[in-house]
Amino acid sequence: MAKRNVTVTMKADYEYEAVNPQGNKVMIDMYDADKKQAQSPMDLVLSAVASCASVDAVQMMKKKRKTVEAFQVETEGDRNDGVPAFYTSIHMKFILTSPDATEEEFAKVIKLSVDKYCSVSASLSAEISYSSEVKRP
Amino acid sequence: MAKRNVTVTMKADYEYEAVNPQGNKVMIDMYDADKKQAQSPMDLVLSAVASCASVDAVQMMKKKRKTVEAFQVETEGDRNDGVPAFYTSIHMKFILTSPDATEEEFAKVIKLSVDKYCSVSASLSAEISYSSEVKRP
Numbered sequence A, B: 001m002a003k004r005n006v007t008v009t010m011k012a013d014y015e016y017e018a019v020n021p022q023g024n025k026v027m028i029d030m031y032d033a034d035k036k037q038a039q040s041p042m043d044l045v046l047s048a049v050a051s052c053a054s055v056d057a058v059q060m061m062k063k064k065r066k067t068v069e070a071f072q073v074e075t076e077g078d079r080n081d082g083v084p085a086f087y088t089s090i091h092m093k094f095i096l097t098s099p100d101a102t103e104e105e106f107a108k109v110i111k112l113s114v115d116k117y118c119s120v121s122a123s124l125s126a127e128i129s130y131s132s133e134v135k136r137p
Helices: A041-063 A103-117 A119-123 B041-063 B103-117 B119-123
Strands: A003-012 A015-019 A025-029 A070-079 A087-097 A127-135 B003-012 B015-019 B025-029 B070-079 B087-097 B127-135
Touching: A003 B041, A015 B041, A025 A041, A025 B041, A041 A070, A041 A087, A041 A103, A041 A119, A041 B003, A041 B015, A041 B025, A041 B041, A041 B119, A087 A103, A103 A119, A103 A127, A119 B041, B025 B041, B041 B070, B041 B087, B041 B103, B041 B119, B087 B103, B103 B119, B103 B127
Parallel strands: A087 A127, B087 B127
Antiparallel strands: A003 A015, A003 B070, A015 A025, A070 A087, A070 B003, B003 B015, B015 B025, B070 B087
């Protein structure tokens, strides 16, 4: 069974550093917007799910010999009003800039990426929805 | 309802950048260990859950007027063998270095942090277990 390991260390009251076995570090803080220098834990969850779904989508478009000029995901999560404030739903909007891809094939690839391949979305209990769009460069 | 937003942008085939509305960036890559420069999406999930549980635990120990000299979480996730390779279980080991905290009160605080307050653990479908330890400095 594949494993992942991360060690999280407190740097200050609301500041943490996470490091994986390869030494790759992520800074995390829980400050309010005006003091923030790093993503919060709940920001990281969205960063994880969107990047995870993206990598498979991009590779699948390239296998179809489509040009990927740019690729972006706008991701929004709605949180429970109580405590804990878990994500009740997450929406991802995938935007591909390509001269030769069609909306239809991109939508199919996104569906496969999110529903079938993405390990992060499969690890979450939130309802996950998505939409997609192809832009001409 | 509280919302969180993150935009994820492709920088190269296996490299992504995630940014929140405050402009805080996290680099993410999906390279193998020898080429890695950033955490993977599944690394970020562990970084998020451990830091989320930590911040409340540290604040609760401080409210009890205990000295927090150091605080660390060793986090391990077991992944499904198939596709998607979601987390089937995550274990966190919380290690507090303190001259005046007891194992018992720390264990209670950790239980509250993980089970009651942490928004990330409540967003995950993996079975989450934890243990704790107090070290004398």
